[in-house]
Amino acid sequence: xxxxxxxxxxxxxxxxxxxxxxxxxxxxxxxxxxxxxxxxxxxxxxxxxxxxxxxxxxxxxxxxxxxxxxxxxxxxxxxxxxxxxxxxxxxxxxxxxxxxxxxxxxxxxxxxxxxxxxxxxxxxxxxxxxxxxxxxxxxxxxxxxxxxxxxxxxxxxxxxxxxxxxxxxxxxxxxxxxxxxxxxxxxxxxxxxxxxxxxxxxxxxxxxxxxxxxxxxxxxxxxxxxxxxxxxxxxxxxxxxxxxxxxxxxxxxxxxxxxxxxxxxxxxxxxxxxxxxxxxxx
Amino acid sequence: xxxxxxxxxxxxxxxxxxxxxxxxxxxxxxxxxxxxxxxxxxxxxxxxxxxxxxxxxxxxxxxxxxxxxxxxxxxxxxxxxxxxxxxxxxxxxxxxxxxxxxxxxxxxxxxxxxxxxxxxxxxxxxxxxxxxxxxxxxxxxxxxxxxxxxxxxxxxxxxxxxxxxx
Numbered sequence: 001x002x003x004x005x006x007x008x009x010x011x012x013x014x015x016x017x018x019x020x021x022x023x024x025x026x027x028x029x030x031x032x033x034x035x036x037x038x039x040x041x042x043x044x045x046x047x048x049x050x051x052x053x054x055x056x057x058x059x060x061x062x063x064x065x066x067x068x069x070x071x072x073x074x075x076x077x078x079x080x081x082x083x084x085x086x087x088x089x090x091x092x093x094x095x096x097x098x099x100x101x102x103x104x105x106x107x108x109x110x111x112x113x114x115x116x117x118x119x120x121x122x123x124x125x126x127x128x129x130x131x132x133x134x135x136x137x138x139x140x141x142x143x144x145x146x147x148x149x150x151x152x153x154x155x156x157x158x159x160x161x162x163x164x165x166x167x168x169x170x171x172x173x174x175x176x177x178x179x180x181x182x183x184x185x186x187x188x189x190x191x192x193x194x195x196x197x198x199x200x201x202x203x204x205x206x207x208x209x210x211x212x213x214x215x216x217x218x219x220x221x222x223x224x225x226x227x228x229x230x231x232x233x234x235x236x237x238x239x240x241x242x243x244x245x246x247x248x249x250x251x252x253x254x255x256x257x258x259x260x261x262x263x264x265x266x267x268x269x270x271x272x273x274x275x276x277x278x279x280x281x282x
Numbered sequence: 283x284x285x286x287x288x289x290x291x292x293x294x295x296x297x298x299x300x301x302x303x304x305x306x307x308x309x310x311x312x313x314x315x316x317x318x319x320x321x322x323x324x325x326x327x328x329x330x331x332x333x334x335x336x337x338x339x340x341x342x343x344x345x346x347x348x349x350x351x352x353x354x355x356x357x358x359x360x361x362x363x364x365x366x367x368x369x370x371x372x373x374x375x376x377x378x379x380x381x382x383x384x385x386x387x388x389x390x391x392x393x394x395x396x397x398x399x400x401x402x403x404x405x406x407x408x409x410x411x412x413x414x415x416x417x418x419x420x421x422x423x424x425x426x427x428x429x430x431x432x433x434x435x436x437x438x439x440x441x442x443x444x445x446x447x448x
Contacts, residue, residue, distance in 0.1 A: 005436070006408045012390040013313050013409065021326045023308050025301060028330055032337025211427065233424035 104133050105146045108247035112276040117269050118142065127227040128217035135273065140258025140266035142273055143229050146249040148215035150174075151228075157221035164241035164251055168193045171239070176200050176212035177231065185240070187254065188277040192242045199231040214239070215253055229255050236263040246279040300340045304333055307350045314410040315357045318401060320394050324361060332357035348419065354410050355420040358402055392442035396435055403431035404439075 102120065103110040113120075117137035124134035124143065135142045150170055152158035161167040168182035178200050182193040199212045211230035214237075220227035231237055240254040254274060258266030311332060315325035332353045336343055343349050393404060399421070406417040407428070418428045 002408070006411065008389055009317065009393065009408050010313075012388075013317050016320075016390060017313075017316060017322070020309065020312055021322070023304070024330065025304055028304060028333040028337055031330065031334030032340075035334060035338035211424065233426065 102133050104129075104131055104144065105247060105249050106130065106282065108249060108280050108282055109144070109146055109244070109252060110276075110278045110280065111144065111273055113142075113273045118273060124226055128219040131219045132217050132227070137266070137269060139262040140235075140256065140270075142270050143215075143255045143257075144277075145215050145217060145229060145253050145255075146244075147218045147251055148229070148253050149218050149221050151213040151216055157216045160218070160251070162250075164193050164243045167241050167251060167253070168195060171195060171197070171214070174212075177214065182241070187240050187242055187274050190242050190245055190277070190279070192240045195239050195241075197231060197237040197239055199233055214255065229253075232257075234260065236260045238263075238267060240274065242277075244279050246281045248282055252277075252279075300337055300344070303336075303340075303344070303349065307353055308333075310350065310410050311354050311357050314354050314405050315361055317390060317393060317409045318358055318405045319361050320390070324364060328357045328360040328364070331360050348416060351406075351410075351412050351416045351420050354406065354412070358405065362398065388443060389439065392439045393435075395442050396438045400431050400435040400438060403428055404435040407432060 099112050099114045100120065101110060101112045111133070113135050117139075118135040119137070121134040121136045121141070124136075125132045128145075131147065132143065132145045134144075147160060148167075149160050150158045150167075161170050165182075171177055171179050172181070172195075176199065178198045180196045182195050185192050185194045197214065211232050213228045213230050215229040217227040235257045236259070237255060237257045240256075242252045242254070244250055244252050254277075256267060256270045256274075308329065312325055312329045315328045316322060319325055319328075335356055336349065336353050343352060393401060396404065402421060403417055406412050406420060407414065412420070414425055414428055418425045421428065421431075423431075
């Protein structure tokens with residue numbers, strides 16, 4: 001059946017296309033060189049600005065960037081959204097690139113990340129830019145969401161648990177999620193609960209996604225894959241639940257995920273990002 | 283689409299010059315973007331753009347077995363982004379290409395009427411001829427979810443064709 005459909009579609013592509021456009025390698029190389037130059041230029045300028053800022057102020061003085069409007073200059077969304085699983089020899093590189101700052105909840109929650117390995121992924125926050133941020137690297141990702149909502153039994157957004165502890169208990173009682181007991185930890189000086197998660201065997205899924213949903217954005221409570229954080233098979237997940245010490249949000253959830261075999265490496269690379277979290281009063 | 287970088291052993295990929303990669307993968311990427319959109323010009327531009335992005339990071343990408351899948355999915359994302367403002371789930375279909383002389387393009391038109399994620403899975407699997415796990419990795423979903431998308435896509439193709447024939 002698959003082979004027949006493949007052949008029919010290929011035949012129809014051939015019939016509809018007639019001849020394919022001429023290959024134009026020089027156009028690709030010209031565009032590619034321009035992009036490569038731009039990447040290097042942005043990286044160099046960012047390093048210069050960073051150095052200047054550090055020398056002038058002794059601390060980071062660059063403005064906070066909003067993930068709703070800014071894109072990582074070196075990691076366009078298309079690649080991020082579609083990067084397949086790398087081979088086992090690949091590593092999360094950290095070449096000391098520019099450090100970008102991001103914020104959600106109108107600047108009340110900020111964090112910073114260095115590229116490489118972390119690049120901002122606007123595809124994942126397109127519908128929830130105020131409450132959700134997303135970073136991706138070759139081997140994994142980090143999602144940060146303020147005041148997430150759970151998904152009810154009918155796939156509708158449910159009422160938010162009162163605090164981090166209540167959220168952890170809610171996750172533990174979810175039949176679609178395999179979770180470890182929450183363990184206390186500290187993220188950026190704030191008490192947090194840490195849990196490792198995986199989709200349960202036979203987990204029910206909602207039409208809006210392909211996997212059990214862990215968190216819905218409060219901004220788009222009706223769901224949609226870009227406003228949800230789901231649990232994909234073959235990935236490992238660690239979630240941190242924080243009671244926010246300042247600002248209008250009550251809870252921030254941080255989800256770190258990666259392919260199982262590389263997960264320790266992803267966690268290690270994610271640690272500086274988590275440590276950079278700051279909470280500000282409005 | 284006679285050559286697949288996805289299937290080339292890693293040791294050979296290590297030495298693959300970009301020019302050879304472009305030559306080997308062009309048809310796969312262009313056919314996929316065209317099947318996805320029905321817009322010849324947009325497909326051609328998305329294909330070039332995806333290869334340009336690949337060239338910009340070729341030093342790293344050339345070491346990967348999945349370079350072909352990377353370029354294909356990047357090209358589809360370029361297309362999706364282009365059409366995002368126009369319609370989130372339905373991309374325009376080029377009416378000039380509704381049928382050939384033998385009426386053989388119905389299936390392709392039905393494909394383009396599918397929801398985006400089903401269409402993406404179907405294009406990557408049926409047109410780009412990527413293995414199931416490569417489609418799953420490219421779409422960042424499980425193998426089972428890909429199978430689910432493909433099953434829905436096949437059902438959608440059947441319904442669309444039946445509605446057209448009715």
